[in-house]
Amino acid sequence: MATTLIRGGRVLDPASGTDRVIDVLIQGDRVSKIDENLPADGAEIIDATGLIVCPGLIDPHVHLREPGQEHKETILTGSQAAVAGGFTTICCMPNTSPTLDSPEIVRFIFDQARFAKCRVFPVAAGTVGRAGERMTEIRLLARAGAVGISDDGDVIASAGVMKSVFTATAAAGLVFMQHCQEPTLTRGAAMHAGGISTQLGLTGWPGIAEEIIIERDVRLLSVAPCRYHVQHLSCAGSIEIIRIAQVNGLPVTAEASPHHLLLTDEACLGYDTSAKMNPPLREQSDMQAIRKGIADGIITILATDHAPHTPDEKSLPFADAPFGIIGLETAVAGYAQALVETGHIDWPKMVELMTINPARLCNLDQANLGEDGLGELREGGLADITLIDPAHEWAVTEADLEGQSRNTPFLGRQFAARSVLTMVGGEVRHSRLSVSTAS
Ligand SMILES: [Zn+2]
Known part of the structure; x- marks a missing residue:
């Protein structure tokens, strides 16, 4: 049995x-x-002096493009990007072709994931074809292994359908993850509605289109209780709605993505399509509000929307x-820059937002999976471990990127932290350290 000793690192396990x-x-x-001073006894040694040793990072929101758009990314190449960024588990969204809306396609993802570099769990659609009309067989999707329900890429616009989906999702014990975008307010929209969209002559996507959906869903939850998660939150107004819902005891959570924490709509100047995303980059005040929402404990999950x-x-x-945009490989660096280096949160909190919190969101924690539970670093648990260098100066280059696509606005950006080793189930799957890697 292979034995490895990670020696002298700062071990952070937020769960304990x-x-x-x-x-x-x-x-x-x-x-x-x-424990302290463990004997090597012939184990392979990883010197973690000066490094953070934490549970393997979990991203509950990635797009892997398989099946249907393998020219952009596959489950395998997406998992390569994941381990390069320190992630040991990723949850993939259902906006593939065909849509992840049947137990067969959920099982196909698990089949393909056997060859992946990290653990991959599918989030299945709430409506057939993500068309927002006919509900999927949510109970069967859950039984096939779906870890959440979402029509991500689109909102479920019909309140009636949404209510039924909430009820079925709750009965299956899953979380519903909403892409909050009121469609009639965002037709043809390309970027945030503001001074810059006017200047560029582009159709704007106003923040109120996000807020209206969250507000509606929070109201629906009082008649159709369900764990409800706001994906890639982009504007200040949304945070206040979520805060009030949480104060009222509703099971509402939210996630923030690196780009909304680091960039504003000014990045779209010059028609730079690497800054085009949905929901769009907004204003400085929104960016600051999201950072504060994390510091205040209202937003408890970090997710890339890769x-x-x-x-x-x-x-x-x-x-x-x-x-x-892609996000897995620059996520640790980006979150650290936006949140830790600015003093909004410390490293233990950032690790919590990237490990145990997303694990609980998707029922991947010990309470649900026992000894195979993810998101923790504990004796007897699975050896999914990430090492982070909190003082690693680097600038993003295309050559750094190990996934299939290169679409990131962060090329050339200087960062001061980086994941340096990723271990999945006791095997080193990616390393920037001088250790031998098991194949
Ligand atoms: Zn989305």
Whole structure:
């Protein structure tokens, strides 16, 4: 049995409150011991001095494009980007072709994921074809292994359908993840509605279109209770609605994406399509409000919304280019820059928002899966572990990117932290350290 000793790192496990410089011994696919001065006894040694050792990072919101758009990304290439960014588990959205709306396609994802570099769990659609009309067989999707329900890419616009989906999702024990975009207010929209969209002559996507959906859904939850999660929250007004819902005891959570924490609509100047995303980049005040919403504990999950597209697609005129940017490989660096380096939160909190909180959202934690539970670093648990260098100066280059697509507005950006080793089930799947990697 392969044995590895991660020596002398700052071990952060938010679930147990651990924050100590200590050793971690891994035997086979499990963490066998966490203690001071563990003997090497022939184990392969990883020197983690100065590094953070934490549970493997979990991203509950990625787009892997398989099936149907494998020229952008596949489950395999997306998982390569994931481990390069420190993620050991990713949850993929259902806006594939065909849509992830049947148990067969959910099982197809698990079949393909056997070859992936990290763990992959599908989020299945709430309506057939994500068309917003006919509900999917949510109970069967859950039984096939779906870890959440979402029509991401689109909102479920009909309140009646939404209510039924909430009821069925709750009965299946899953979370509903909403892409909050009122469609009649955002027809043909390409970017945030403001001074810059006017200047560029582009149709605007106002923040109120996000707020209206959250407000509606919060009202629906009082008659159709369900765990409800706001995806890629983009504007200040949304946070206040969520805060009040939480104060009223409703099971509402929210996630923030790196780009909404680091960029504003000014990035669209010059018609730069690498800054085109949905929901769009907004204003400085929104960006600051999202950072504060995280510091205040209203937004408790970080998620990349990794959305690969080809250079040809992103070369289209701004109004026609597809929405979205890749995110897995720059996420740790980006969150650290927006949140830790600015003093909004500390490293233990950032790790919590990227491990145990998304694990609980998607029922991947110990309470649901027992010893195979994810999101924690504990003796007897699965050895999914990420090492982060909190003092690693680097600038993003195309050569750094290991997924299939390159569409990121962060090329050339300087960062000061980086994931440096990713271990999945006791195997090193990616490393920037000088250790031998198991194949
Ligand atoms: Zn979305």
